[in-house]
Amino acid sequence: MRNSWIIAMRELRERLGSRSFILMAILGPLVVLTLTYLIFQFGGKDQQKWQVLIVDPANVMEQKIMANEDPNITYSFATNYIELEQFAKEKRFADFDAMVEINEKILSNKTSFLFYREKPSFTMSVNIRYQVERRLEEVLAKQFTELSVADFRKIKQPLNFAFRNVYDPEDVKSDLAGWVGLFFGAVIFVFIFLFGMTILRSVSREKTNRVVEILLATVKPRSLMLGKILGIGISAFLQAFLWCLIIGLGLYFMRETIFVDIYDASNQAAGQVSDYNQFVELVFERVQFGVMIFYFSLFFACGYLFYGAFFAALGAVSGSESDGQQFLIPLILLLCFALYAGYFVLENPDSPWATFLMYFPFTAPVVAMVKLSLGFAEGNAYQLFVSLFLLLASSIGVIAIAARLFKNGLLQFGHTLRFKNIILWLKIK
Incomplete structure (x- = not known):
């Protein structure tokens, strides 16, 4: 040796x-x-315009998203259960580009799903994840800790946010991470x-x-x-x-x-x-x-x-x-x-x-x-x-x-x- x-x-x-x-x-x-x-400088310039339906039966997010509005994304909230097949086929949901599913266990399992009609751009994917996760951090910090939101974000765990095609939900799309x-x-x-x-x-x-x-x-x-x-x-x-x-x-x-x-x-x-x-x-x-x-x-x-x-x-x-x-x-x-x-x-x-x-x-x-x-x-x-x-x-x-x-x-x-x-x-x- x-x-x-x-x-x-x-x-x-x-x-x-x-x-x-x-x-x-x-x-x-x-x-x-x-x-x-x-x-960082130019990756977010080519934006899609999306309407996103957040299905939140447990009202976890209290029908709020972020303090500042995103001009490229319009959010709507539903407090009743909506089946995936309903969202995919019913005419009343035709104007929505995607549906975010927020179940009552999201605060513990840190898992959410977004079902899209057309695959989002990289920027759109990052923005939606960012905005939903930021709102959930506010909820978690308020309900389970005495920390400020800023301090809580230093120790928080990232949200597992899966992107799936609404017409082919078993085809799980890649997590950005x-x-x-x-x-x-x-x-x-x-x-x-x-x-x-x-x-x-x-x-x-x-x-x-x-x-x-x-x-x-x-x-x-x-x-x-x-x-x-x-x-x-x-x-x-x-x-x-x-x-x-x-x-x-x-x-x-x-x-x-x-x-x-x-x-x-x-x-x-x-x-x-x-x-x-x-x-x-x-x-x-x-x-x-x-x-x-x-x-x-x-x-x-x-x-x-x-x-x-x-x-x-x-x-x-x-x-x-x-x-x-x-x-x-x-x-x-x-x-x-x-x-x-x-x-x-x-x-x-x-x-x-x-x-x-x-x-x-x-x-x-x-x-x-x-x-x-x-x-x-x-x-x-x-x-x-x-x-x-x-x-x-x-x-x-x-x-x-x-x-x-x-x-x-x-x-x-x-x-x-x-x-x-x-x-x-x-x-x-």
Whole structure:
């Protein structure tokens, strides 16, 4: 293990001294912050005009919504039960674009449904969720606490607000918070691909210029492989930490200087909060960054070890730097499939396939982050830990297999990589 650590430190110093590492550490988060600013600034300009019926038989909301009116949404209240089929087919409801269902248990289960005729825009979805949730926070703070609404919002839990098609209510649409999870999952796989390719190039380069022959005189192949994976992995973690730090500071700066009016009660009371501020609220108040970053780190580490072993093995068994390209394509397709799996789960969070993809190690990092952001049903949170355990166990198994390929293929030169070579080297102990 000592030799592995020495190799890891050598790889780390090489990465930290490269210009590309520094540029990516600075430019990457700046690009993310720029895109975030543009969404905050201009994302709410293209508005739909909606009429929304709030069905509230228990009169939980007291036929009130927010202190300031939204010019793009007109709310009406019904204090009697309205069946979904009635709303979908009866002529008296034809002018309403959507129906929000507020049942008597909403204050305890924090769950509500919106049934729409046409899919709302992203802005409209955020606005309705924001306005209904704000009103419910006022009710909760008044009935169950002695806190002010502002203090209560610091400790409140977000409302689980599901969007469904009124003509196809079983087709559950994505929760907006799921996109946050998909973003975290996508970042994991971007880093895995970039630093996985770094592992591949490093191994292939040292194999091609015969440096590896000198290294193997003092270091075992397994120690060399682990050292490269760990060293490059540490640099990936440092890169991710810098991203989180710069993005976090950037968001804090935006909150305190550019988009501060959402936190000014006088502006809200006067109806002077701009459209983009619902996006600001989504990012600053609904996303639990502490929880997300904690599990992001765990799944990033396990996912990197899992895929990093593949990249290391591929570099070792290739006859030249360009020889392994044919086997790199399936690996890239698996990474793309993992991103698609995250989107699939975003659209179908309760399907059996969603559970399978969360446990499947190739897709687990993305899918787990999506499921975490959507929230687990009561009693199902264990699925997150099962997914993490299976991914870690799979990583250990893949590293063991990759170590055998690394040992038997590293000193092979001048060959064309074929599948039969891989099978042969796997059989040699």
